[in-house]
Amino acid sequence: MSEEIKKHRPPPDPNSAKYKLGQIAAKAYSDAQEAKDRGEMVGWCSSNFPVEIPETLGLAVVYPENQAAGIAARGGGERMCQISEADGYSNDICAYARISLAYAKIKDAPEQNMPQPDFLLCCNNICNCMIKWYENLAIELNIPLIMIDIPFNPDYEVSDAQVAYVRDQFWAAIHQLEEITGKKWSDEKYKEVMEYSGRTSRAWLAATACAHYEPSPFNGFDLLNHMAVMVTARGKKEAAEAMETLLKEYEDNHAKGVSTFRAEEKYRIMFEGIACWPYLRATSTGLKSRGINMVTTIYADAFGFIYKDFDDMCRAYCKVPNAINLEYARDKRVKLCKDNHVEGLLVHTNRSCKLWSGFMYEMSRQIGQECNIPVASFDGDQADPRNFSEAQYDTRVQGLTEIMEINKEAK
Amino acid sequence: MYTLGIDIGSTTSKCVILEDGANIVASSLVVGGIGTSGPEQALSRVFQDSGLTREQMDGVAATGYGRNRCGETELKVSELTCHGLGAHFVFPQVRTIIDIGGQDAKVISLDDAGRMQNFLMNDKCEAGTGRFLDVMANILCIPVNDFGDWAAKAKAPASISSTCTVFAESEVISQLAAGTETADLVAGICASVAGRVASLAKRINIVPEVCMSGGVAQNSGVRLALAEAIGQPIEFSPLAQLFGALGAALYAYHKIK
Numbered sequence: 001m002s003e004e005i006k007k008h009r010p011p012p013d014p015n016s017a018k019y020k021l022g023q024i025a026a027k028a029y030s031d032a033q034e035a036k037d038r039g040e041m042v043g044w045c046s047s048n049f050p051v052e053i054p055e056t057l058g059l060a061v062v063y064p065e066n067q068a069a070g071i072a073a074r075g076g077g078e079r080m081c082q083i084s085e086a087d088g089y090s091n092d093i094c095a096y097a098r099i100s101l102a103y104a105k106i107k108d109a110p111e112q113n114m115p116q117p118d119f120l121l122c123c124n125n126i127c128n129c130m131i132k133w134y135e136n137l138a139i140e141l142n143i144p145l146i147m148i149d150i151p152f153n154p155d156y157e158v159s160d161a162q163v164a165y166v167r168d169q170f171w172a173a174i175h176q177l178e179e180i181t182g183k184k185w186s187d188e189k190y191k192e193v194m195e196y197s198g199r200t201s202r203a204w205l206a207a208t209a210c211a212h213y214e215p216s217p218f219n220g221f222d223l224l225n226h227m228a229v230m231v232t233a234r235g236k237k238e239a240a241e242a243m244e245t246l247l248k249e250y251e252d253n254h255a256k257g258v259s260t261f262r263a264e265e266k267y268r269i270m271f272e273g274i275a276c277w278p279y280l281r282a283t284s285t286g287l288k289s290r291g292i293n294m295v296t297t298i299y300a301d302a303f304g305f306i307y308k309d310f311d312d313m314c315r316a317y318c319k320v321p322n323a324i325n326l327e328y329a330r331d332k333r334v335k336l337c338k339d340n341h342v343e344g345l346l347v348h349t350n351r352s353c354k355l356w357s358g359f360m361y362e363m364s365r366q367i368g369q370e371c372n373i374p375v376a377s378f379d380g381d382q383a384d385p386r387n388f389s390e391a392q393y394d395t396r397v398q399g400l401t402e403i404m405e406i407n408k409e410a411k
Numbered sequence: 412m413y414t415l416g417i418d419i420g421s422t423t424s425k426c427v428i429l430e431d432g433a434n435i436v437a438s439s440l441v442v443g444g445i446g447t448s449g450p451e452q453a454l455s456r457v458f459q460d461s462g463l464t465r466e467q468m469d470g471v472a473a474t475g476y477g478r479n480r481c482g483e484t485e486l487k488v489s490e491l492t493c494h495g496l497g498a499h500f501v502f503p504q505v506r507t508i509i510d511i512g513g514q515d516a517k518v519i520s521l522d523d524a525g526r527m528q529n530f531l532m533n534d535k536c537e538a539g540t541g542r543f544l545d546v547m548a549n550i551l552c553i554p555v556n557d558f559g560d561w562a563a564k565a566k567a568p569a570s571i572s573s574t575c576t577v578f579a580e581s582e583v584i585s586q587l588a589a590g591t592e593t594a595d596l597v598a599g600i601c602a603s604v605a606g607r608v609a610s611l612a613k614r615i616n617i618v619p620e621v622c623m624s625g626g627v628a629q630n631s632g633v634r635l636a637l638a639e640a641i642g643q644p645i646e647f648s649p650l651a652q653l654f655g656a657l658g659a660a661l662y663a664y665h666k667i668k
Contacts, residue, residue: 375529
């Protein structure tokens with residue numbers, strides 16, 4: 001038997017942002033399990049539901065999207081998807097939904113377990129498939145579902161009427177939760193949560209904006225990992241402190257001329273779409289080996305919420321990337337490309353996300369034209385490994401690299 | 412100065428030896444792509460025909476899906492760039508290249524100097540690629556190389572509405588059973604591939620002149636249907652299937668020049 005040789009890695013620095021953020025992400029699951037073990041009610045929550053509500057009420061919630069990404073990244077996506085498909089769910093629907101519905105059925109996934117829910121919190125501002133996913137969970141598990149409807153916004157601004165519509169739903173959700181769980185809303189506590197959420201978001205957005213430095217002080221794939229805290233814990237004090245540490249580290253990296261991107265940064269691109277979690281290493285290596293740093297992505301921006309009061313919070317949740325029109329969505333991306341000196345756009349045509357991928361053909365064409373950068377797209381999936389070909393990915397990335405090289409030489 | 416280009420595709424392997432980036436000394440094309448003995452056969456044939464040896468090559472570049480498994484060379488370059496270079500060498504006036512290979516379809520835009528500016532590729536579906544035609548040729552028991560002659564004899568081209576290869580296969584079988592003429596079916600199959608690739612091409616700005624590259628370029632049935640679908644004449648060279656290898660040899664030449 002050959003002896004296993006393990007690469008020596010120094011123990012992580014407990015004061016580093018990476019360590020702190022990793023601990024917070026892990027603690028979100030362990031805290032929820034401990035609450036469950038104490039007999040408290042636990043919720044499952046969609047990623048762009050106002051986290052401030054359960055946080056203010058002191059409710060433990062976990063995030064099925066986050067869990068599905070973790071299961072997929074650790075190789076369990078296909079197994080879980082097949083369980084749902086055997087129950088009649090089409091392989092055309094979101095793989096996060098299929099994994100989550102499978103988990104609700106078998107209640108075990110060694111890649112990432114979490115407590116079963118006593119109530120469900122869903123908001124459709126990020127995804128429409130989510131409505132039926134959560135409705136089915138509620139029926140299968142026979143538990144209450146709180147559904148918040150945030151309509152797609154065809155305008156640039158959020159109208160007062162839309163704010164009123166959403167505000168009433170938020171308050172209805174709060175009162176329903178008080179009734180279901182026996183917990184009570186406190187305006188004082190809400191102010192505290194709002195403050196932490198604001199601090200976390202400001203630090204996160206400032207940290208991601210450090211990509212405007214050349215070279216960038218971080219590898220863009222770091223954002224995909226750190227984002228878990230933005231999804232699950234942005235209203236917590238620990239999250240605010242960890243994100244402020246991250247920002248400081250990125251500024252320090254820039255001052256010292258170092259980066260977490262462990263290669264020479266030859267090209268800077270924007271990555272569009274959710275990560276291809278089952279092939280994170282393949283997609284990351286395909287870029288890094290060519291000196292391509294993914295310096296920005298709208299996905300990171302999606303979870304930075306800055307607001308000053310309750311109404312403003314409603315407005316912020318009406319402006320998340322998947323709830324806005326093509327022109328506004330394009331302008332936000334064009335700004336990111338220009339601010340961060342992007343030289344190419346790589347688009348993940350994510351088979352799981354019809355909403356996001358459907359308008360990307362036209363949007364990426366407009367971004368490419370507006371920013372005068374080449375665009376390449378590849379087929380993949382956020383969690384179902386059966387929709388990706390590494391060879392096809394490699395050819396597209398190499399083609400993109402060769403155009404960026406030609407453009408550089410022409411300058 | 413001699414440079415060698417090797418194009419290892421999904422179904423064939425091709426080699427071209429160039430002298431001084433200007434004259435094609437020899438070329439080879441064998442059936443058998445990545446994961447077969449095709450690449451070695453193509454290499455030994457091109458050296459045999461040219462009377463040259465590997466040691467006499469001043470530069471070597473590999474392209475195609477098998478480029479990263481080709482131990483012959485340090486230079487690896489995408490087939491996108493190579494088809495652009497190869498097409499520009501043969502047709503300097505061409506600005507848009509439509510390449511239909513064994514398992515994918517690509518549309519490549521060039522600038523006036525022949526440099527790639529943009530490209531689009533098919534999604535993971537094999538409809539609209541050479542593989543689709545191979546499957547149909549198998550059902551009809553006709554060599555795919557004869558599709559052009561058959562399509563030219565069509566009186567009322569059949570409509571193949573299915574995009575999916577598997578569905579289209581059963582559609583063709585149903586039409587055969589219903590007595591549809593073989594020539595009409597072949598013309599319908601060619602039009603189906605052309606329609607799918609034309610949709611891809613129209614998403615990029617089609618700047619004339621246009622040429623085809625890749626194995627399917629040999630198929631006049633698809634080529635003529637595609638020209639009609641995009642509303643542009645399509646240039647064709649008997650070297651079309653070698654554009655990738657030719658482009659790789661040119662790439663190697665420019666790198667060491």
